[in-house]
Amino acid sequence: MATATKLSPFDEVNLVYDRAAERLGLPDGVREMLRRSWRELQVQVPVRMDDGRIEVYTGYRIQHNGARGPYKGGVRYHLQADLEEIRALASLMTWKTALMDLPYGGAKGGVQVDPNQLSMAELNRLTRRYTLNIEHLLAPNRDIPAPDMGTNAQTMAWMMDAYGQLHGHSPAIVTGKPVELGGSLGREAATGRGVAYLLSATAKDLNLDPKDSRIVVQGFGNVGSWTCRLVSDQGFKVIAASGVRGGVYNANGLDVQALRDYQTISRTVVGFPGGEAITNAELLELECDVLIPAAIDNVITGANAPKVKAKIILEAANHPITPEADDILEDRGIPVLPDILVNAGGVIVSYFEWTQNLQEFRWEEERVNQELHKIIMRAYDEVRERASSQRITYREAAFEIGVQRVAHAVELRGFV
Ligand code: NAD
Numbered sequence: 124m125a126t127a128t129k130l131s132p133f134d135e136v137n138l139v140y141d142r143a144a145e146r147l148g149l150p151d152g153v154r155e156m157l158r159r160s161w162r163e164l165q166v167q168v169p170v171r172m173d174d175g176r177i178e179v180y181t182g183y184r185i186q187h188n189g190a191r192g193p194y195k196g197g198v199r200y201h202l203q204a205d206l207e208e209i210r211a212l213a214s215l216m217t218w219k220t221a222l223m224d225l226p227y228g229g230a231k232g233g234v235q236v237d238p239n240q241l242s243m244a245e246l247n248r249l250t251r252r253y254t255l256n257i258e259h260l261l262a263p264n265r266d267i268p269a270p271d272m273g274t275n276a277q278t279m280a281w282m283m284d285a286y287g288q289l290h291g292h293s294p295a296i297v298t299g300k301p302v303e304l305g306g307s308l309g310r311e312a313a314t315g316r317g318v319a320y321l322l323s324a325t326a327k328d329l330n331l332d333p334k335d336s337r338i339v340v341q342g343f344g345n346v347g348s349w350t351c352r353l354v355s356d357q358g359f360k361v362i363a364a365s366g367v368r369g370g371v372y373n374a375n376g377l378d379v380q381a382l383r384d385y386q387t388i389s390r391t392v393v394g395f396p397g398g399e400a401i402t403n404a405e406l407l408e409l410e411c412d413v414l415i416p417a418a419i420d421n422v423i424t425g426a427n428a429p430k431v432k433a434k435i436i437l438e439a440a441n442h443p444i445t446p447e448a449d450d451i452l453e454d455r456g457i458p459v460l461p462d463i464l465v466n467a468g469g470v471i472v473s474y475f476e477w478t479q480n481l482q483e484f485r486w487e488e489e490r491v492n493q494e495l496h497k498i499i500m501r502a503y504d505e506v507r508e509r510a511s512s513q514r515i516t517y518r519e520a521a522f523e524i525g526v527q528r529v530a531h532a533v534e535l536r537g538f539v
Contacts (some may be wrong), residue, residue, distance in 0.1 A: 128274040130446070132211035132420060138225055139411045140214070140444050143522040146515075152539070157217075157529055160210055162186040168234055170249045173242050180249065181205075184232040184257040186266060187213035190532040191262050194230035195220055195470060196528030197271030197299075198253075198278065200246075201419075204233030208420070214272075215441055216470070218525035219463040222502055225474045230266055232257065238273040247281050254285040261286060263295035263481070264443040269473050270299040272419070274312065275345065280304050295480035298473035307476035309491035310469075315349025316492065317398035317468020318439045318498045321460060322354055322413060324503060325435060329412070333358035337374075337411040339433070340364045341403060344394050346439050346466065348383055350417055363398075363406050367418070370399035370406045385410055409431065431457060453516055461518040463525060464499075464506055471498050511523035 137158055141447035144154045156470070168180040183206060186194040196216040199209070209231045217229025234253055238246060258267050270279055280299040283304065286296045294305035302308060309316070326333060333370060336359045340347050343366045351361045360376035368391050371377065378397050385395045393400065407414065407427055414433035416422055420442040423431065436452065436459045438444065444452070452459055475491055500525075511521035533539070 131207035132442060133207050133214065133313075135446050136211045136214050136442065139518060139522050140218070140526060142519060143526040144250070146523060147527055147530065149526070153530055153533060156308075156539070157188060157526065160185050160187045160213055162260070163206070163210070164257060164260060165206065166253070167454065168249060168253045168256065168482035170245060170252060172245055173318060180236045182232070182234040182253045183209045183255065184211050184266070185213040185230060185259055186260065187229040187231075188217040190226035190529050190536060191221055191228055192226040193228065193262075194228035194266040195225075195473065195533070196230035197269045197469075198274050198282075199231070199271040200236050200238040200273030200278075201233065201234035202235060202237050203230050203419075204428075206236050209233045210275060212441055215463055217529060218522055219467050220470060221525035221528040222463050222506075222521050223471055223498055224502075224528065225470065225498075227470070227474065230268075231271070232268055233271075236273075242479060246278070250278050250281040251285040255281045255289075258286060258289060261296060266296050267295065269469070270345070271459075272344070274297075276301045276306060279306075295477050297413075298476040300476070305480050307472055307479055307491060308486065308488035309495070310472045310476055311345065312349045312353065313472035313491075313495060314346045314439070314466050314469035315351075315353050316495060317471065318346070318350045318415065318417070318437060318465055319353035319357060320417075320468075320496055320499055321437060321465055321503060322359065323357060324500065325437070325460065326359070327414070331355050331412055331434075331435060334360065336360050337362045337414065338413045338415065339406060339409050339411040339444075340415045340417055341370070341406055341422065342366070342416065342440060343382070343386060344418070346469075347415075347417035347434060348386070350439055351377075351379045352383065362411060363401060363409055364392060365403050365406050365418075366403070368395070369393045370401045370403060371395045372401040372406070372409070403469060413437060416440045419443070419465050421445050423452075425451065428452055429455070431455075432456060435460070437465045441466065449516075449518065457516060459516070461521050464502055464517070464521050467499055467502065468495055471495050475505070
């Protein structure tokens with residue numbers, strides 16, 4: 124019996140893209156042009172380790188589509204950050220920036236490395252070498268990186284500095300920088316804030332009273348921890364949260380601030396005294412109202428999707444649900460708000476940061492948050508409207524809107 128070929132992450136994203144292209148009736152040539160990445164660069168990243176050895180890592184920068192503006196997308200440091208994963212994430216950026224109607228294309232970069240195994244000095248050297256090796260693809264009006272898993276504001280500061288050594292001071296070359304170096308107020312919390320805005324809107328639609336709610340969040344890094352903090356500030360009850368080594372559960376609600384303090388000291392949520400220990404697998408199957416995967420890809424699969432008990436899922440991570448699981452959840456009537464909508468807060472505020480850098484003018488945080496709210500809620504309304512009028516899922520609706528905008532930009536440019 125023939126065994127089914129396992130799809131790569133890029134093929135999985137393209138399953139959804141192909142459906143959107145088909146429904147929109149895109150001509151074959153345009154369909155092909157939008158499916159593949161426009162430019163892909165693989166580089167070696169040799170690093171002198173603290174003990175004198177040289178380690179050689181592999182890095183990527185993939186520019187998926189630039190029809191709507193400069194390429195935009197994060198840099199991931201993770202052992203699974205290989206070519207296919209970075210391709211998938213780059214394509215998601217294209218559809219995300221288009222769905223938010225930001226003047227950007229989509230890109231992603233990464234280095235296949237476990238950043239937790241490197242010292243700060245080693246990470247600094249790795250980031251500089253990676254930046255120098257992809258530098259010819261970057262410019263404030265060409266390609267603008269940002270943080271993603273395993274990278275943060277410090278990584279962006281090193282990237283900006285390495286780029287600046289060649290080109291002069293260029294704060295608009297990266298976003299997600301420290302505020303002291305031209306970063307935007309509100310950028311660090313932005314992805315979680317976007318999730319919190321959407322949770323509020325969703326709760327109203329579900330008639331869910333925040334104080335009776337049970338929210339479960341996988342991942343307690345930038346996105347997961349900010350999401351937990353902001354939704355609990357809004358009165359929602361976070362009953363479980365986890366990191367790579369496991370999680371904690373408290374049916375009465377976790378004290379999120381205490382959990383953040385605990386993680387700052389212990390570098391893990393495991394062992395937090397305000398809850399019971401729980402595995403990541405158990406967390407995904409908890410009885411709850413809203414499940415928010417905010418860690419890594421492909422955590423909800425054909426195997427556990429039948430056991431998910433949430434009323435709705437908000438994809439704060441990129442690509443946390445496999446296509447097989449997506450079909451199972453749809454059959455079970457569990458709606459999914461897709462990644463390209465839910466986690467767009469980061470790229471929206473990155474756009475504000477870039478704008479501020481180009482204008483050399485800083486916005487107040489209140490303005491950042493208000494404009495973020497406006498853009499993400501407009502996209503939410505567009506997605507809901509299209510999903511209900513076309514009787515399609517939120518994911519299908521979100522992709523259709525994004526793909527349509529990129530196809531239109533290609534047509535307007537007239538370069539083919
Ligand atoms: P991060 O590195 O700050 O945090 C990642 C979290 O996931 C950590 O708590 C880590 O312990 C946990 N984790 C890692 N591997 C895991 C595993 N195998 N099982 C369970 N948990 C695991 O990363 P982040 O920036 O918070 O990004 C999380 C997700 O959100 C990613 O999918 C990323 O692409 C997406 N995202 C991030 C941003 C942003 O602004 N940072 C924007 C859009 C999307």
